[in-house]
Amino acid sequence: MTPSIACDAPDSRPESAIESGLESGLDKAQKKARDKPHDKSRDQPHDKSQLRSALLQARKAMSDDDRSAFNTAIGDQVIAWATSLVAHHPEIVIGVYWPIRNEPDLRPTYAALIAQGVQLALPVVVDKDVPLRFVRWTPGDAMLKDSFGVAIPANQTIVNPQALLIPCVGFNRERLRLGYGGGFYDRTLAIAPRPTTVGIGYANGLAEFEGAAHDIALDLILTETGHL
Numbered sequence: 486m487t488p489s490i491a492c493d494a495p496d497s498r499p500e501s502a503i504e505s506g507l508e509s510g511l512d513k514a515q516k517k518a519r520d521k522p523h524d525k526s527r528d529q530p531h532d533k534s535q536l537r538s539a540l541l542q543a544r545k546a547m548s549d550d551d552r553s554a555f556n557t558a559i560g561d562q563v564i565a566w567a568t569s570l571v572a573h574h575p576e577i578v579i580g581v582y583w584p585i586r587n588e589p590d591l592r593p594t595y596a597a598l599i600a601q602g603v604q605l606a607l608p609v610v611v612d613k614d615v616p617l618r619f620v621r622w623t624p625g626d627a628m629l630k631d632s633f634g635v636a637i638p639a640n641q642t643i644v645n646p647q648a649l650l651i652p653c654v655g656f657n658r659e660r661l662r663l664g665y666g667g668g669f670y671d672r673t674l675a676i677a678p679r680p681t682t683v684g685i686g687y688a689n690g691l692a693e694f695e696g697a698a699h700d701i702a703l704d705l706i707l708t709e710t711g712h713l
Contacts, residue, residue, distance in 0.1 A: 536692055537663060540655045543689050544587045552587075555687055555709035560594035562707045563650065566683065567598055570648060578604045580619045580646035580680070583636045586665075588652040589685050596624045606644045608669075609637050616673040619646050646680055651703065653686035660684065660703045660713060661696040674701045683707060 547555075571577060579598070584590040595605055606619040610631055620641045627639040651670055655663035662684050664670060674682065684706035691708075706713040 558709040559589050563594050578644050578646045580606045580649040582652050606646050617669050648681040653684045655690040655692045661700050
């Protein structure tokens with residue numbers, strides 16, 4: 486079953502985030518994150534599956550206090566980015582994600598975006614080896630669990646987001662993303678017109694790895710320490 490993503494997309498892709506706006510969004514939590522040393526001495530596995538496991542373990546091992554502060558810092562940057570984006574494209578739909586496996590939890594940020602009039606959507610896995618489908622979502626909507634146990638909206642109104650927040654297990658300096666290995670976002674981004682893409686992750690997800698031929702670099706990556 487191949488999903489059809491209905492809704493007219495704008496003729497041109499929205500601009501990337503304004504750097505000055507992002508920098509001004511740094512608060513005390515981000516400054517704390519900047520000052521907190523990250524151990525770069527550990528050898529990173531060359532095999533992507535081993536690297537993925539190591540990064541997931543590092544993410545799981547974060548303290549609750551750090552995780553909360555980092556989520557707030559990332560959320561502030563998302564709001565700064567979205568505010569500048571919506572100023573130029575007031576009707577834009579932003580695809581977000583429901584956090585799983587210790588991903589940055591931006592649900593308070595989503596509520597703030599909705600309060601500003603931003604339209605949001607969540608991804609739905611339709612079937613193996615096909616792109617994601619995005620459906621309209623507002624915090625507080627009725628939710629169901631999909632076959633992976635991930636929350637999805639009960640109301641399946643299909644929309645076509647012009648920008649996406651994409652969770653990252655890891656990422657490199659070329660803004661290539663390491664995910665869970667399912668390839669769902671890779672297949673989604675291969676569809677034209679491609680949306681503006683913003684990777685979301687913690688700074689300890691920065692890693693060295695080679696991209697594959699089908700990998701598509703993200704337009705921006707936001708962490709608790711800034712943007713890449």
